[in-house]
Amino acid sequence: MDDNVRVRLETELATNVLTLANRMHAAAHKISSSIPLGKGGLVHVQQLFLTAFWFKSAEKWNESWHALGRAVHAANEIGMPPSHIS
Known part of the structure; x- marks a missing residue:
């Protein structure tokens, strides 16, 4: 900043x-x-992902991992297809 x-x-x-x-x-x-999972839409998924990033930048690795898991779970709940790496 x-x-x-x-x-x-x-x-x-x-x-x-x-x-x-x-x-x-x-x-x-x-x-x-x-916000219940599946009810917040893409904005909720983005917020959960940004939370994971915030924890990572603060070197809170466990919290970051759990927040990332919540983001993935929320994405699945709203029907986002998993990305396939080929």
Whole structure:
């Protein structure tokens, strides 16, 4: 993140960007947990995948693996066909 953007965000929101990222992640997790699998559509699958990526970037490997599993399960629930690598 550009330093000017970071400073502006931290000043306007009166918090540092890491705290803000953690708050946003917690809010997304809370909302996502309220959506039954198969009912959130592609947006829910994307959110679950991004959660896995967020955990990976925070070096939370187990959490990342489980979030990725939830994303795959949600994709299957909405009928997304598995990709075949040939």
